[in-house]
Amino acid sequence: MDADLLFPRLVRAHTADVWTTALRLTGSHADAEDLVQEVFTSAWSSLQTWSPDRIDALRPRAWLVTITLNAWRNGLRSQSRRPQTGPLLDHDAAVHPVDGLDEDERLGELVARLPEAYRAPVVLRHVVGLSYAEIAAALDCPPGTVKAQVSRGLALLRKELSWT
Amino acid sequence: MDLTGLRTAAPAGLVDRILATTGPADDWVLVDGPAGELMVAFNEHGISYVLAGDDDDALARQVRIRLDRGVRRVQKPPAGLVPALRTGRTRGLRFDLRGRTPFEQAVLRAALRIPRGEVRSYAWVAAAIGKPGAVRAVGSALGRNPVPVVIPCHRVVRADGRIGDYVWGGAVKRTILRGEGLDIDEVERLGSAGVVFTGSDTTxxxxxxxxxxxxxxTAAHTVSFRNAAAAAAAGYRPCLHCDPVPTAA
Known part of the structure; x- marks a missing residue:
């Protein structure tokens, strides 16, 4: 299919998945919206250079979620090189106490506070619902590693939940 | 552990904000047309959409609905557009009709053959594309013309001489046709009298x-025919310029 025709359909079909991924990785609505814009801008640049065969073979959901993950990780890398001047983290426990939120909001806060190495595999597997093979491809590591990170991430979440 | 409750709907309007900043988009220019200003959208394939007036938002809305593309305003019209609007000659103009069906494309290409100052019937267009029975479908296809004025669907009128419908209304159609030098009263008079063809008894x-x-x-040498068979029976042959009885190429 023509990239011109495909792209708006991709946006309509997959904005929800890209949004969920971005929101749960960043833990912030504002950062998630910026990330989503970045993802689709980068997806459009790629699609324009692709052959129709490559476009037809595309698995759009996993592709877009992978772009989201990479854009998020690149953002983290450049943030760590440039010390932040504003509040350290907008999901800081002191700023946003977890008590008093509804169950999903509380869970969302806890996911956003997971160490980055566990957060991405947990979000992609248990929130977005990608397969271990898709996550392994996205993270460029063996599926066994992904499984281990997911189970460590879930164990941390359970521990946090039992404390709060 | 069930985390599927963390799937959240995207904020309202996010899809629109994404599509407003990225993805396929056509350039558009504001130009003078035969019945007021025209917004003309185009891309590397050619002219894609024409809307009357000067309303950025209306154009953006229509191009999104009709073509699923964005728009951005530019100053430089596509090559040949301004002369084409001045002279009515569209040869050399390119069109982006990718979203149209093959039938619609054929109808629009046939309308392009009608010279400025002349009109043809819906039946003529149907015959020209090799679908003589599809007169009504021709009308619908012309009504969905994405590039009115530039592809002159206004030059297609009813066989009974009435000027008929138009995407921007019958009154605008009459204004454009008058501006092209057409004698509308004469078209209506001949049509209502059942005159489909006229011939010259000298040629x-x-x-x-x-x-x-x-x-x-001249009037003294003009003869009228109700159909092609009558003209042929009288020993007349069809004109090579106006192609009164077209057959599909």
Whole structure:
């Protein structure tokens, strides 16, 4: 299919998945919206250079979620090189106490506070619902590693939940 | 552990904000047309959409609905557009009709063959694309013309001489046709009298009545025909310029 025709359909079909991924990785609505814009801008640049065969073979959901993950990780890398001047983290426990939120909001806060190495595999597997093979491809590591990170991430979440 | 409750709907309007900043988009220019200003959208394939007026938001909305593309305003019109609007000659203009069906594309290409100052019937267009029975479908296809004025769907009128419908209304259609030098009263008079073709008894050639060759024939030498069979029976041959009885190429 023509990239011109495909792209708006991709946006309509997959904005929800890209949004969920971005929101749960960043833990912030504002950062998630910026990330989503970045993802689709980068997806459009790629699609324009692709052959129709490559476009037809595309698995759009996993592709877009992978772009989201990479854009998020690149953002983290450049943030760590440039010390932040504003509040350290907008999901800081002191700023946003977890008590008093509804169950999903509380869970969302806890996911956003997971160490980055566990957060991405947990979000992609248990929130977005990608397969271990898709996550392994996205993270460029063996599926066994992904499984281990997911189970460590879930164990941390359970521990946090039992404390709060 | 069930984390599926963390799937959240995207904020309202996010899809629109994404599509407003990225993805396929056409350039558009504001130009003078035969019945007011025209917004003309185009891309590397050619002219894609024409809307009357000067309203950025209306154009953006229509191009999104009709073509699923964005728009951005530019100053430089596509090559040939301004002369084409001035002279009515569209040869050399390119069109982006990718979203149209093959039938619609054929109808629009046939409409492009009608010279400025002349008109043809819906039946003529149907015959020209090799679908003589599809007169109504021709009307619908012309009504969905994405590039009115530039592809002159206004030059297609009813066989009974009535000017008929138009995407921007019958009154605008009449204004444009008058501006192109068409004698609308004469078209209506001949149509209502059942005259489909006119011929010259000196050349023995028959034309559609608005053919520029037919208009040169003096009244004393003009003969009228109700159909092609009558003209042929009288020993007249069809004009090569106006192609009064088209057959599909």
């Amino acid at each position: 023995r050639i028959f034309c559609v009545p608005t053919c520029k060759d037919a208009r040169r024939t």
